[in-house]
Amino acid sequence: MPSIREVAKEAGVSIATVSRVINNAGGVAPGLHRKVSEAVKTCRYEPSVGKRSLTSISLIYPEGVWIGSPYDSACVQGMADAMRETNFDLLLVDVKRDKLASESLKQFFTRKGILGAVVRSTSSARTAISQWAVEGLPLVVLGDHFDCPKLPFVYAASTAASRQAVEHLVSLGHQRIAFAACDRDDGDHLDRLSAYRGVLESHQLYDEKLVCRVPPHRLDGAQLLRNMLGMSLRPTAIFIADPLIAVGAINEAHRLGVRVPEDLSIIGFDDCDTRKSVYPQMTAVCQDATVLGRAAVQSLLSQIESAPAAKRHATTSEAWFEVGSTSGPAPHNPARILPSGARMNS
Amino acid sequence: MPSIREVAKEAGVSIATVSRVINNAGGVAPGLHRKVSEAVKTCRYEPSVGKRSLTSISLIYPEGVWIGSPYDSACVQGMADAMRETNFDLLLVDVKRDKLASESLKQFFTRKGILGAVVRSTSSARTAISQWAVEGLPLVVLGDHFDCPKLPFVYAASTAASRQAVEHLVSLGHQRIAFAACDRDDGDHLDRLSAYRGVLESHQLYDEKLVCRVPPHRLDGAQLLRNMLGMSLRPTAIFIADPLIAVGAINEAHRLGVRVPEDLSIIGFDDCDTRKSVYPQMTAVCQDATVLGRAAVQSLLSQIESAPAAKRHATTSEAWFEVGSTSGPAPHNPARILPSGARMNS
DNA sequence: AACGCTACCGAAACAGTTTCGTATAGGCTA
DNA sequence: TAGCCTATACGAAACTGTTTCGGTAGCGTT
Numbered sequence: 001m002p003s004i005r006e007v008a009k010e011a012g013v014s015i016a017t018v019s020r021v022i023n024n025a026g027g028v029a030p031g032l033h034r035k036v037s038e039a040v041k042t043c044r045y046e047p048s049v050g051k052r053s054l055t056s057i058s059l060i061y062p063e064g065v066w067i068g069s070p071y072d073s074a075c076v077q078g079m080a081d082a083m084r085e086t087n088f089d090l091l092l093v094d095v096k097r098d099k100l101a102s103e104s105l106k107q108f109f110t111r112k113g114i115l116g117a118v119v120r121s122t123s124s125a126r127t128a129i130s131q132w133a134v135e136g137l138p139l140v141v142l143g144d145h146f147d148c149p150k151l152p153f154v155y156a157a158s159t160a161a162s163r164q165a166v167e168h169l170v171s172l173g174h175q176r177i178a179f180a181a182c183d184r185d186d187g188d189h190l191d192r193l194s195a196y197r198g199v200l201e202s203h204q205l206y207d208e209k210l211v212c213r214v215p216p217h218r219l220d221g222a223q224l225l226r227n228m229l230g231m232s233l234r235p236t237a238i239f240i241a242d243p244l245i246a247v248g249a250i251n252e253a254h255r256l257g258v259r260v261p262e263d264l265s266i267i268g269f270d271d272c273d274t275r276k277s278v279y280p281q282m283t284a285v286c287q288d289a290t291v292l293g294r295a296a297v298q299s300l301l302s303q304i305e306s307a308p309a310a311k312r313h314a315t316t317s318e319a320w321f322e323v324g325s326t327s328g329p330a331p332h333n334p335a336r337i338l339p340s341g342a343r344m345n346s
Numbered sequence: 347m348p349s350i351r352e353v354a355k356e357a358g359v360s361i362a363t364v365s366r367v368i369n370n371a372g373g374v375a376p377g378l379h380r381k382v383s384e385a386v387k388t389c390r391y392e393p394s395v396g397k398r399s400l401t402s403i404s405l406i407y408p409e410g411v412w413i414g415s416p417y418d419s420a421c422v423q424g425m426a427d428a429m430r431e432t433n434f435d436l437l438l439v440d441v442k443r444d445k446l447a448s449e450s451l452k453q454f455f456t457r458k459g460i461l462g463a464v465v466r467s468t469s470s471a472r473t474a475i476s477q478w479a480v481e482g483l484p485l486v487v488l489g490d491h492f493d494c495p496k497l498p499f500v501y502a503a504s505t506a507a508s509r510q511a512v513e514h515l516v517s518l519g520h521q522r523i524a525f526a527a528c529d530r531d532d533g534d535h536l537d538r539l540s541a542y543r544g545v546l547e548s549h550q551l552y553d554e555k556l557v558c559r560v561p562p563h564r565l566d567g568a569q570l571l572r573n574m575l576g577m578s579l580r581p582t583a584i585f586i587a588d589p590l591i592a593v594g595a596i597n598e599a600h601r602l603g604v605r606v607p608e609d610l611s612i613i614g615f616d617d618c619d620t621r622k623s624v625y626p627q628m629t630a631v632c633q634d635a636t637v638l639g640r641a642a643v644q645s646l647l648s649q650i651e652s653a654p655a656a657k658r659h660a661t662t663s664e665a666w667f668e669v670g671s672t673s674g675p676a677p678h679n680p681a682r683i684l685p686s687g688a689r690m691n692s
Numbered sequence: 693a694a695c696g697c698t699a700c701c702g703a704a705a706c707a708g709t710t711t712c713g714t715a716t717a718g719g720c721t722a
Numbered sequence: 723t724a725g726c727c728t729a730t731a732c733g734a735a736a737c738t739g740t741t742t743c744g745g746t747a748g749c750g751t752t
Contacts, residue, residue, distance in 0.1 A: 003706080004708065005706095013733080014734075015708080015709095015733090016732075016734080016735095017731085017732060018708095019709060020709095025709095027731065027732085029731060032732085047708085055458070056437065064430065066426075067422055067426055068423055073422075073423070077413045077414055080412075080438060084410065084443070089437055089438065089439055089444070089458065090437070090438040091402065091435055091438075092436040092438075094430065097433075098433075098435070112435065218622065251622060251623070251625070254626075273564070277564075277593050277620065277623045277624055278624065279624060281597075349737075349738065349739085351737095351738085351739095360703075361702090361738095361739080361740095362701070362703080362704095362742095363700090363701060364739095365741085369739095371740095371741095373699070373700065373701080374700075375699080393739080695752080696752105697749085697750085698747105698749090699747090699748090699749105700745105700748100701744105702743105702744095703743090703744090704742090704743090705742075705743095706741075706742090707738100707739090708738085708739095709737080709738080709739105710737075711735090711736080711737090712733105712734090712735090712736095713733090713734085714731100714732090714733090715731090716729105716730090716731085717729095718729090718730100719726100719727085719729100720727080721724100721725085722724090722726100
């Protein structure tokens with residue numbers, strides 16, 4: 001375990017200079033800075049304990065902390081819950097803002113006092129996350145899953161339940177079934193899309209014009225609904241793979257006087273228990289993000305305690321399909337409905 | 347600024363022992379431990395920087411981290427939002443679990459690297475919080491308000507809006523108006539209760555049998571509704587000062603076939619935008635907890651930057667009353683409704 | 693009385709940070 | 723061009739706090 005003094009000897013400078021470089025304190029000439037950085041690497045220097053102990057488990061957002069969605073809220077809640085019995089604190093970290101390009105993830109963690117982290121991924125952060133994986137720190141990926149052998153993922157597999165949901169609609173006589181998902185496309189959403197597509201293709205009902213991505217907010221759900229209902233051959237059912245969008249759509253249906261499910265069936269998605277707050281109770285593919293947050297922390301704890309070899313590749317639970325009252329038989333003669341509420345028979 | 351060595355001299359022990367005492371590392375005889383603790387106090391010792399810098403702003407829960415309610419979720423979100431432009435991280439801390447009885451809040455903060463904290467208060471934590479106030483650290487209290495000159499509070503004043511809400515019900519002809527609130531009683535809820543009581547007393551309608559406190563969960567809201575509807579002289583309207591309870595009650599009404607607002611008016615409370623997810627859209631007293639979270643952080647930042655003299659006693663916004671579709675004229679002959687759904691005319 | 697065990701505590705070694713002083717390069721003035 | 727001045731870069735040393743290691747005192751056991 002090399003100390004700052006060894007690095008100093010290696011680089012031919014004083015320990016003060018090394019300290020400055022490590023902490024990015026400035027006042028070091030660019031040339032020397034590079035030289036010291038290299039020495040840090042060749043010595044495999046790691047800030048030692050004694051500086052301070054690592055007391056936090058962190059939820060890190062690769063590109064900006066964002067706890068707006070029910071999913072994130074529930075995850076945080078689950079994490080806090082799982083950490084109650086430990087001695088760690090929960091730290092919310094914005095990597096994009098705080099991590100210096102020149103430092104390794106390990107250095108970053110030590111600087112912040114982070115022992116392990118749950119990473120909230122989205123597809124655009126995948127490359128960065130994959131690079132972090134090689135450092136062997138305790139990490140767990142949440143909110144996305146992709147192929148990276150070194151990383152453990154925690155997610156609820158939603159393919160099967162999504163298939164059930166779409167089959168449910170088909171069995172109710174729906175021929176034109178639309179799909180909407182959050183525009184941030186991660187592995188979780190892709191699963192749902194491919195399940196949708198698979199089922200519809202097997203019934204020769206797939207139409208790519210009925211697939212859309214919208215931002216994950218209620219107002220966008222309302223907009224989505226208006227768009228869908230105004231189409232000349234409008235869908236009679238929508239599978240919406242995001243809770244806020246689904247709720248927004250259902251509310252907008254009420255506002256337009258569209259009866260759910262008589263005029264339009266909606267199957268939503270639920271990360272916690274939003275489906276129980278809407279009326280009629282939402283038919284939905286469900287997962288419990290609280291449980292995911294807990295599982296993520298537990299995975300971290302086991303990584304921390306035992307050898308990192310114990311890393312399991314993925315911890316999955318299964319999403320489930322729950323029939324509520326927003327899905328029903330397809331209408332025989334679905335009227336096109338304009339944003340004004342006016343109906344046009346097609 | 348005294349160092350650990352001065353304390354050692356004062357107590358007549360070695361610095362190692364002082365270090366052990368400070369970190370509660372054990373292996374120190376009780377007598378000596380007390381002696382050193384006293385020396386720490388008389389020297390006014392404070393762990394120095396160099397140990398590490400203070401990088402976090404914390405949300406501290408006096409008695410267990412709990413982010414289950416929409417209020418807390420929204421606050422966290424608002425805090426994270428406000429901290430995006432700063433260089434601080436958000437740390438969630440459980441004081442009950444982590445703070446040693448023997449250490450001061452300042453020591454606790456230094457140990458954790460906390461610069462300032464938003465305190466999520468409830469009435470049972472008030473005495474502890476008041477004691478912390480005298481240490482002069484950057485603190486802001488959220489979720490409760492009470493009389494403590496040294497503490498800045500951030501909350502939305504809900505008295506006026508609550509009065510409006512109850513007056514609204516009275517003006518619709520309701521004579522028996524119930525009140526329900528979360529059983530955790532903090533200043534925010536007390537305001538709403540006293541507003542309710544004030545209005546009803548001025549109309550000679552107050553009946554203490556119609557006031558109840560229930561745990562802040564949906565299922566308890568359902569239970570509440572069954573209790574209320576089964577009463578022999580049942581209320582025709584309920585003012586529910588907690589969002590989850592309100593939603594639970596509305597859902598249960600649907601389940602029992604009780605028409606809202608024809609059979610029963612419900613006015614709820616909303617911390618963010620839950621009212622927009624329920625159907626019919628909930629008449630509610632509203633506050634935006636996201637804004638409160640942001641304001642709390644801003645107050646902290648101003649305390650940190652400028653002198654602590656700049657502490658304002660309280661930052662309040664106003665809650666507002668929003669009429670939705672769950673409130674309407676009082677029914678002429680309100681039937682008593684049993685949990686089975688059976689109706690008994692009274 | 694001898695032995696062994698354990699808890700307690702200090703000396704010293706250690707890790708890292710920060711201050712303070714100095715040297716050097718480069719610019720400005722005479 | 724010489725002289726001076728200043729900012730910057732860097733090291734020595736002082737400092738803060740932690741941890742290890744070894745010694746000692748107290749106590750029970752044989």
